Amino acid sequence: MxxxxxxxxxxxxxxxxxxxxxxxxxxxxxxxxxxxxxxxxxxxxxxxxxxxxxxxxxxxxxxxxxxxxxxxxxxxxxxxxxxxxxxxxxxxxxxxxxxxxxxxxxxxxxxxxxxxxxxxxxxxxxxxxxxxxxxxxxxxxxxxxxxxxxxxxxxxxxxxxxxxxxxYIPGENAAPAPWTLSRATKQINSILKWIDQHYKTSFTIPFMASELHFSPNYLSKLFKEQIGKTIMEYTNEKRLEEARMLLQLRSHSVEEICKETGFTYTSYFIQMFKKKYGLTPHRYRERLESQRDSLIE
Structure with missing residues (x-):
């Protein structure tokens, strides 16, 4: 690893x-x-x-x-x-x-x-x-x-x-009007917005699909085609990056960060974090603190 x-x-x-x-x-x-x-x-x-x-x-x-x-x-x-x-x-x-x-x-x-x-x-x-x-x-x-x-x-x-x-000239850099976006892009943007609002809680694909008025199969297929990974893969990576930032910026415990970023079980959170970053959350925080101490010396 x-x-x-x-x-x-x-x-x-x-x-x-x-x-x-x-x-x-x-x-x-x-x-x-x-x-x-x-x-x-x-x-x-x-x-x-x-x-x-x-x-x-x-x-x-x-x-x-x-x-x-x-x-x-x-x-x-x-x-x-x-x-x-x-x-x-x-x-x-x-x-x-x-x-x-x-x-x-x-x-x-x-x-x-x-x-x-x-x-x-x-x-x-x-x-x-x-x-x-x-x-x-x-x-x-x-x-x-x-x-x-x-x-x-x-x-x-x-x-x-x-x-x-x-x-970057004000008035000339306005975001594209909704009707200039393709149908798939508008749908993906609505999905991304929904994930951003709900990733800190546990949810299922069928529940998400019903909220957005898509069928679960269409929702999953569209996301995979446009983004290149599944909804849950994307969501978990978003949660892990949020956790990584919290480990840098706050003194919350690993258990508190686990809950705050949408993971249900601490053991699963630690396993996912280590798989992605090569370090457990505790070890990651220790490495950061060691770096900060070396800058002060």
């Missing part, structure tokens, strides 16, 4: 990868404390955030808020190539006095619901985003280590000036 790897933030402030290539399928629920920029150079798949499913393709930019749970499934082969920057809000706040307008925009974006977080960029904009990520990659690869933090911050400022003026 592969033990879960704890990724190390550079200077405990940011994570950056440029054009990382995957040759096997990528599929996971995830949430993290940093603000994330994910750009897809090559590949296709599905992305779920805020009870909505999106198609992914080359030139897709995704902006993910801190602690926002999201699900991604990339189809490989042929190939998946992405660039990624995660940056902690505490890092950004260090420069708030110098850039009040930027700080105001970013605060509003983080505190309020964004109308869109998945952007399919035009050729011109995708070239600009790719170029900005490449420039940061070269600065980090070739520049002196003591300038990396400043390089990341300058990239972040420049990127969000570009993002604010050319990509």
């Amino acid at each position: 592969e033990i879960m790897k704890f990724k190390k933030w550079e200077d405990n402030l940011y994570l950056f990868n440029y054009r990382r290539t995957y040759t096997e399928p990528v599929e996971y629920f995830h949430a993290h404390e940093g603000l994330e920029l994910l750009y897809i150079h090559e590949g296709s798949g599905k992305y779920i955030i805020d009870d909505r499913v999106f198609s992914l393709q080359p030139g897709t930019l995704i902006v993910i808020k801190p602690f926002q749970v999201h699900y991604i499934r990339m189809i490989v082969p042929p190939i998946y190539i992405r660039s990624l920057l995660k940056i902690k809000v505490s890092f950004i706040e260090q420069f708030s006095a110098l850039f009040p307008q930027f700080t105001s925009f970013l605060s509003q974006m983080l505190e309020q619901k964004m109308t869109v977080q998945v952007f399919h960029l035009s050729g011109k904009h995708s070239v600009q985003v790719d170029s900005q990520f490449l420039q940061l990659h070269e600065q980090i690869r070739l520049g002196p280590p003591n300038l990396r933090k400043e390089g990341v911050m300058l990239f972040f400022l420049n990127f969000f000036m570009f993002f604010q003026t050319q990509i």
Whole structure:
């Protein structure tokens, strides 16, 4: 069994990868404390955030808020190539006095619901985003280590000036009207919304189907075709990611977290958690605490 790897933030402030290539399928629920920029150079798949499913393709930019749970499934082969920057809000706040307008925009974006977080960029904009990520990659690869933090911050400022003026423009990024969505997409979105409202309680597929006015067979088949896994597989992964976040953020006992995330039996919860992450919940929390202690020393 592969033990879960704890990724190390550079200077405990940011994570950056440029054009990382995957040759096997990528599929996971995830949430993290940093603000994330994910750009897809090559590949296709599905992305779920805020009870909505999106198609992914080359030139897709995704902006993910801190602690926002999201699900991604990339189809490989042929190939998946992405660039990624995660940056902690505490890092950004260090420069708030110098850039009040930027700080105001970013605060509003983080505190309020964004109308869109998945952007399919035009050729011109995708070239600009790719170029900005490449420039940061070269600065980090070739520049002196003591300038990396400043390089990341300058990239972040420049990127969000570009993002604010050319990509995320209020009034122009409204969510698509319901009638522009396909019938299957509208149905999947309603299913995802229902799961989000009920995953913390125990439910059955027949009960869910009756609530949504579908037959159980049609409901299960549609979900499997569109999302790539069964309803209960998806729901349990959502529960496990919620549990993982609670283990990081709260001092609740494992038994309390088990109940709060919709699992009926603690032993089953521990078994599922270890199967997915390679560690029991207790061991996962110990590893986190050990990491935090090493940062303080």
